[in-house]
Amino acid sequence: MDSVTENKEATKRLQALLAAVRGAEEILILPHNDPDPDAIASALAVRHLLSETSGIESTIIYQGIVGRAENKALVRYLGRPLRQLKARDLAQGLPVALVDTQPGAGNNPMPKDQVPLLVFDHHPMQEATEDVPFADVRSGIGATSTMLLEYLQAAGIEPAQPLATALFYGIKSDTLGLVRGAGPDDVDAYFYLQRLVDLEALVEIERAQVPTEYFRRLHAALHDARCYGKALISYLGPMQRPDLAAEMADLLLRLDGVLWAVCMGAYEDDLVLAVRSRHTRGGAGHLVQAVVGDQGTAGGHGFMAGGHVLLGGRDPELVARGLEMDILKYLRLAGTAPGEALLQDDCA
Numbered sequence: 001m002d003s004v005t006e007n008k009e010a011t012k013r014l015q016a017l018l019a020a021v022r023g024a025e026e027i028l029i030l031p032h033n034d035p036d037p038d039a040i041a042s043a044l045a046v047r048h049l050l051s052e053t054s055g056i057e058s059t060i061i062y063q064g065i066v067g068r069a070e071n072k073a074l075v076r077y078l079g080r081p082l083r084q085l086k087a088r089d090l091a092q093g094l095p096v097a098l099v100d101t102q103p104g105a106g107n108n109p110m111p112k113d114q115v116p117l118l119v120f121d122h123h124p125m126q127e128a129t130e131d132v133p134f135a136d137v138r139s140g141i142g143a144t145s146t147m148l149l150e151y152l153q154a155a156g157i158e159p160a161q162p163l164a165t166a167l168f169y170g171i172k173s174d175t176l177g178l179v180r181g182a183g184p185d186d187v188d189a190y191f192y193l194q195r196l197v198d199l200e201a202l203v204e205i206e207r208a209q210v211p212t213e214y215f216r217r218l219h220a221a222l223h224d225a226r227c228y229g230k231a232l233i234s235y236l237g238p239m240q241r242p243d244l245a246a247e248m249a250d251l252l253l254r255l256d257g258v259l260w261a262v263c264m265g266a267y268e269d270d271l272v273l274a275v276r277s278r279h280t281r282g283g284a285g286h287l288v289q290a291v292v293g294d295q296g297t298a299g300g301h302g303f304m305a306g307g308h309v310l311l312g313g314r315d316p317e318l319v320a321r322g323l324e325m326d327i328l329k330y331l332r333l334a335g336t337a338p339g340e341a342l343l344q345d346d347c348a
């Protein structure tokens, strides 16, 4: 598509958005649970866009925690623009914008009987999104931040340094520096933002120091990791924050020859699963949905996905071992080769 046609489409989308929010005075912006940099940056961009174009005030609220040291550093740098959801927030009946997630995705606090007014997302389309007055879902895009930058540009707004830095980091982290699921739109957005970025702040964010718990879970993840051919599976034990499983899965996927990394850990009454895939066809989202089934919630893209299984008081390790068998069956690796401990044999 040439840039003139692209600009026309962006303008059309912006006009449709402005029509959808006409008359609204206040909007709640909800990124997905345990928001990542792409969700945080996109939420901030929606807030800025609505305020600049329509004078609408909005509040960014999230469920879960901002866990990763890098994400905490980003939120600190941005002056803490978001707060945790309180029970009464969604009971007020204010219009809601879902960002980097959709109704029915299972990773946001939107009640099933409420329809958001706006949705911006790059995950696969959910059925419930069809009822949303304004929904922009483009699963071919690497980051929601890329989509939001396009709205800002269509509205003639150049993001100030903190927002530009957040959007840049959102694209960079969601696409692993433009190598995972990134398309030409992400590349354009990345290089547009690059000249606006606060480089010193970005270095501080990306090299944020981590607490002892990080190394303890890393030790547990390495100690438990078992290789089954092209799959690596590990149970981390109890975690102080739910996104440690994802952090460890990212790391384990780097092992030579591995196409699948699955990390599981217990957090409160949930068993948290993180799945990473290097398979050319992705498949992480399908895998986690297939093994979690109706035992909890699951979602994600082809290359990264996650889920929660409700423990209901069960022993998390036993549940994790059961899921491990289901994962191996799903990947047709059950019974092919016994798992080899990562730290004892040269697996893969």
Ligand SMILES: [Mn+2]
Pocket (backbone or CB within 6 Å): 038, 039, 100, 122, 142, 143, 144, 174
């Ligand atoms: Mn995203």
